[in-house]
Amino acid sequence: MNTIAPQIHEDGLPGSEAELSPKPEWQPRYPGSGRLEGKVALITGADSGIGRAVAVLFAREGADVAFVYLSETEDADATCKMIEDEGRDALAIKGDLGDPEFAQMVVAKTIARFQTIDVLVNNAGEQHPDQDIEDITDKQLQRTFQTNIFSMFYLTQAARPHLKEGAAIINCTSVTMYAGASELLDYSATKGAITAFTRSLSENLVGDGIRVNAVAPGPIWTPLNPSGGASPEKLAHFGEGTPMGRPGQPNEVAPSFLFLACEDSSFMSGQVLHPNGGIIVGS
Structure with a gap:
């Protein structure tokens, strides 16, 4: 299948954190304790939101x-500076992970x-709310799958x-996998x-x-939400249903990724953590 171009101009994806108000909270809450000392992490979608907080x-x-x-170079530059301010090296790579050659x-x-x-x-992920399954175009369906799962x-x-032995893979799933979401079918x-x-x-x-694990966040305030087609009325009450x-x-989700990345979770694989505001879901 050919790679489908991202719909940036159609609906504002992927969205700029620099322009978002109020600003998401990405700052780590505690001093470091060396749990990833000497390690190298490769993170997708880390220019903003959850990915930035994790980075x-x-x-x-x-x-x-x-x-x-x-595509959000201003956000990516800011993330680089945040990483470097922590005394570590940063490498930002721009491109579309829906393309297997780019992944290589x-x-x-x-x-x-x-x-x-x-x-x-x-x-990395994207979403496009639709009221009716008939509104989901073939182009949108393929694009959403390319970004969200093919890229992985x-x-x-x-x-x-x-x-090598001791490495960790952490995938970002969602509460919508467990609870469903009527407007987010694809x-x-x-x-x-x-x-x-x-x-x-x-x-x-x-x-x-x-080890391979996942994190399933609930509603988290990131650029994905206002840039993903949600109405102003819906955004005004975003997350109130938890x-x-x-x-x-984002900084309430990032510690779940850290736990799964370090030796604290050495006896865990194939599991999913649920930072979701108290929503009870099946494991």
Whole structure:
């Protein structure tokens, strides 16, 4: 299948954190303790939102960080500075992970710069709300799957030769995989695929000492939401349906990724963590 161009001009994707108000909270909440000292992390979608919070937290814990972003260069430059302010090296790579050749290039550039990959975080994603399944075009359906799940296959395939015993892969799924979302049919379907991919990949790699887990955030305040087609009325009440009555912040999700990346979770693989504001879902 040919790669379909991202719909940036159609609906504002992927969205700028620099222009978002109020600003998401990405700052790590605690001093680092060296849990990723000497490690190298490759993170997708880390120019903003959850990916940015994960990148900066990983840097605080001692990791050098390569990250991929689609088009928001101002946000990516800011993330680089945040990583460097933590005393670690940053490498930002611009491009579309829906293209398997680009995924190969991402890994090649990361290895050329850092010589290894210890943690792979597949976080990049996009969504397009639709009231009716008949409104989902073939172009949108293919694009959503390319960004949200095909990219994970492409990047994991490219990184696999460089992942040694002790490496960790962490995929970003969603509460929508468990609870459903009436206006996010294609997005939710990809998140179901990501959870199945996580569990199956864990079974495939656990014998080689590589752990594979996932994080399923609930409603988190990031550029994905205002740029993904949500109405102003819906945004005004975003996250209020959680038991905690509010949306989460990226820095409330990032510690779940850190836990799964470091030795604290050495006896966990094929599992999903749920920072979702108290929504009870099946595991």
